[in-house]
Amino acid sequence: VSERPPATGAxxxxxxxxxxxxxxxxxxxxxxxxxxxxxxxIAYETWGTLAPDASNAVLVLHALTGDSHAAGPAGPGHGDxxxxxxxxxxxxxxxxxxxxxxxxxxxxxxxxxTGPSSTAADRARPWGARFPRTTIRDQVALExxxxxxxxxxxxxxxxxxxxxxMRVLEWAIGHRERVARAVVISVGAQATAEQIAFCSVQMxxxxxxxxWQGGDYYDxxxxxxxxxGLSIARGVGHISYRSELELAARxxxxxxxxxxxxDGGRYxxxxxxxxxxxxxxxxxxxxxxxxxxxxxxxxxxxxxxxGIATALATxxxxxxxxxxxxxxxxxLRLQQELGELIPTASAVEVVQTISGHDGFLVEADAVxxxxxxxxxxxxx
Ligand code: COA
Numbered sequence: 464v465s466e467r468p469p470a471t472g473a474x475x476x477x478x479x480x481x482x483x484x485x486x487x488x489x490x491x492x493x494x495x496x497x498x499x500x501x502x503x504x505i506a507y508e509t510w511g512t513l514a515p516d517a518s519n520a521v522l523v524l525h526a527l528t529g530d531s532h533a534a535g536p537a538g539p540g541h542g543d544x545x546x547x548x549x550x551x552x553x554x555x556x557x558x559x560x561x562x563x564x565x566x567x568x569x570x571x572x573x574x575x576x577t578g579p580s581s582t583a584a585d586r587a588r589p590w591g592a593r594f595p596r597t598t599i600r601d602q603v604a605l606e607x608x609x610x611x612x613x614x615x616x617x618x619x620x621x622x623x624x625x626x627x628x629m630r631v632l633e634w635a636i637g638h639r640e641r642v643a644r645a646v647v648i649s650v651g652a653q654a655t656a657e658q659i660a661f662c663s664v665q666m667x668x669x670x671x672x673x674x675w676q677g678g679d680y681y682d683x684x685x686x687x688x689x690x691x692g693l694s695i696a697r698g699v700g701h702i703s704y705r706s707e708l709e710l711a712a713r714x715x716x717x718x719x720x721x722x723x724x725x726d727g728g729r730y731x732x733x734x735x736x737x738x739x740x741x742x743x744x745x746x747x748x749x750x751x752x753x754x755x756x757x758x759x760x761x762x763x764x765x766x767x768x769x770g771i772a773t774a775l776a777t778x779x780x781x782x783x784x785x786x787x788x789x790x791x792x793x794x795l796r797l798q799q800e801l802g803e804l805i806p807t808a809s810a811v812e813v814v815q816t817i818s819g820h821d822g823f824l825v826e827a828d829a830v831x832x833x834x835x836x837x838x839x840x841x842x843x
Pocket of ligand 1: 734
């Protein structure tokens with residue numbers, strides 16, 4: 464078994480599907496920026512049972528590097544335990560005894576849904592960098608097709624964080640009759656200059672890796688793919704996901720065990736970032752990172768709708784907004800802005816955390832309380 468990272472960490476047809484289910488649309492799927500995908504597959508997982516009148520369905524939408532495995536153990540097909548495992552389950556904040564919960568892998572992703580590591584039927588090799596530009600609205604358009612297929616006309620709730628929160632907003636604006644409750648966590652109405660800046664530097668790191676090879680690295684041997692570029696991108700992203708105070712408190716100027724930074728060794732925080740970079744490179748795809756980063760940079764609920772204020776004013780769902788107190792990437796002012804511009808929003812809930820943007824994962828109990836209250840709301 465090679466210890467070297469694979470050229471791609473993508474799930475590929477022939478791999479163990481684990482708990483994934485699939486919907487394939489064998490017809491062109493039109494894209495916002497023009498053109499289309501000749502066909503599209505969406506991978507998803509479900510928990511709980513859909514009520515006969517389909518009134519108990521909850522859609523959970525993952526962030527940049529998440530996937531459909533929101534709950535459940537690690538095992539064949541799933542390298543890790545679900546990213547919201549404690550939150551989704553029997554008696555959990557998203558209670559699967561009561562709700563039918565659906566979590567799809569996003570369009571452009573690398574865990575079963577069509578993305579740059581997929582090979583279109585009429586092609587000999589994966590899309591790579593030829594994968595067409597896709598937007599948050601395209602991601603939602605594919606999720607709408609999944610809802611149709613599942614027989615869910617109107618979601619009891621749509622819940623998402625970060626890039627998932629972008630999709631919640633697009634659902635609530637573009638498909639307002641299909642969303643009763645929207646839970647929007649750690650996001651804003653449009654990408655900010657700093658978010659674009661962080662994403663663009665990460666994208667440059669991947670493209671600057673000679674092993675990226677213009678996006679055609681899928682046949683490369685383990686260790687010969689763009690894992691260094693992807694790992695650097697993840698490191699930059701990870702710094703932005705945590706708070707300055709937390710890094711200072713956790714790592715300070717500590718040396719990595721057994722290493723002497725003054726003599727070529729690493730500080731502990733350097734080792735930490737390298738660890739997280741390499742971990743991602745083993746389960747993710749560099750081209751997906753590019754495609755989704757670009758989609759996030761284009762995030763703007765006001766595009767073609769007369770601006771964000773006009774767009775947000777059309778929302779009819781019962782909206783709950785939450786943010787992390789120390790989030791420097793999606794700071795609270797962005798959630799306050801959403802709260803002011805969405806007529807159906809209740810007061811912004813602030814989760815106290817030192818963990819920055821990652822608070823949505825670290826503070827699972829506090830975030831879970833916000834979600835369970837939102838799903839119990841009778842205002843919808
Ligand atoms: N050197 C190397 N590795 C180190 C280290 C060091 N000095 N210090 C800690 N680690 C490793 C630990 O061994 C542990 O490994 P494991 O995950 O294999 O068990 C890991 O770092 C723990 O990470 P940490 O960030 O400390 O955990 P946390 O509980 O604070 O946060 C997560 C948990 C899931 C939020 C975090 O690990 C993570 O993955 N963050 C990124 C998630 C993400 O994508 N967020 C943004 C989405 S937009």
